[in-house]
Amino acid sequence: MKYCPMCGTPLAISFVAGRERPVCSSCSFVGYRNPAPIGLLVATKDGKMLLLRRSIDPLRGFWAPPTGYVEIDESVEEAVVRETKEETNVDVAVGGLFGVYSRSNIGVLMIAYYGKVIGGEALPLEDAEEVGYFGRDELPDQPSEYGGTAIDAWFADVLEDVFVRFREGRI
Ligand SMILES: [Zn+2]
Numbered sequence: 001m002k003y004c005p006m007c008g009t010p011l012a013i014s015f016v017a018g019r020e021r022p023v024c025s026s027c028s029f030v031g032y033r034n035p036a037p038i039g040l041l042v043a044t045k046d047g048k049m050l051l052l053r054r055s056i057d058p059l060r061g062f063w064a065p066p067t068g069y070v071e072i073d074e075s076v077e078e079a080v081v082r083e084t085k086e087e088t089n090v091d092v093a094v095g096g097l098f099g100v101y102s103r104s105n106i107g108v109l110m111i112a113y114y115g116k117v118i119g120g121e122a123l124p125l126e127d128a129e130e131v132g133y134f135g136r137d138e139l140p141d142q143p144s145e146y147g148g149t150a151i152d153a154w155f156a157d158v159l160e161d162v163f164v165r166f167r168e169g170r171i
Pocket residue numbers: 004005006007008009024025026027028029
């Protein structure tokens with residue numbers, strides 16, 4: 001960040017709130033950098049988990065639950081309901097918190113919920129090449145390799161954790 005997004009003045013580095021940050025000398029804007037929240041929904045129907053095969057990066061070609069960025073005018077629960085509909089056409093009711101996945105310096109954090117499918121035929125829509133329901137002993141194999149970015153590695157770990165917990169019956 002080189003220029004103030006509020007007034008266009010070049011930013012200078014100053015010590016603010018515990019560390020050096022870009023600060024505007026004109027309007028006092030401080031360039032805080034925080035991870036953006038992503039919602040994920042582990043939705044089940046008759047004991048099977050809803051998964052889509054991703055058509056976009058990160059992890060294009062991997063099977064994953066619906067995920068997406070949380071918009072400013074919605075809660076995380078609302079975001080996962082919306083994303084699930086946009087990506088798979090499936091209607092869901094959100095249950096409890098599944099987990100929070102966070103790692104330093106990747107710019108995002110994941111908040112995952114459980115959910116129940118309440119309607120809608122599963123179809124591959126936005127960001128999805130295929131969709132399907134998978135039981136504990138029929139989870140799809142993932143591609144053997146993925147890209148080299150930190151977010152690829154983190155997201156692969158998230159999906160691995162979801163699959164392991166589902167396979168072991170902890171979902
Ligand atoms: Zn400014």
